[in-house]
Amino acid sequence: SQQGEEDPQALSIQEGENATMNCSYKTSINNLQWYRQNSGRGLVHLILIRSNEREKHSGRLRVTLDTSKKSSSLLITASRAADTASYFCATPLLNTGTASKLTFGTGTRLQVTL
Amino acid sequence: GAGVSQTPSNKVTEKGKYVELRCDPISGHTALYWYRQSLGQGPEFLIYFQGTGAADDSGLPNDRFFAVRPEGSVSTLKIQRTERGDSAVYLCASSSTGRTEAFxxxxxRLTVV
Structure with a gap:
């Protein structure tokens, strides 16, 4: 079963614009992770935010986490055509210690046009 | 190796046949995971190995699915009597001790015809 829901399901923007994707989840978490997937194959880990953090930056990525609303957002600034991909949020089970059995959301398909 | 390697990259099989999918994790990663992803969906967990043992196989859909990791490195996902509904992308991931990020x-891509 899917833990989270990403919103929107699809997003189309022009190069240079910012892209914001949202994720909602259902259960308590230790951390929340964002992954990118190109062409329906391997996923690449982008960023991890812990449950005691509210905001985190990595290059052009900014992630926020609101545990009271069980939601997270991923902002990609100054988007490029190479950012075109599907983006997923994922959460590990709370009781699995350091294991990273992940539950993924349904994904946002981002299209960046020139 | 430098990254997680999966073979084959594509597999087409006939309904009812047996298939094996191989995963070679990042060297030194003790945790290994199998996920299945259907079109338009996020990956869904199948099974998790910590070392050689299956620590959690709660995601395996039925007894036609089985996975092994005999030496704590390479893993094989085995599907018996394949059905058309098994068609999906099967993803393998690994992570190191103490980290939750998965590689x-x-x-x-398995296609059952």
């Missing part, structure tokens, strides 16, 4: 392979 994924490129997946095996």
């Amino acid at each position: 994924f392979g490129q997946g095996t």
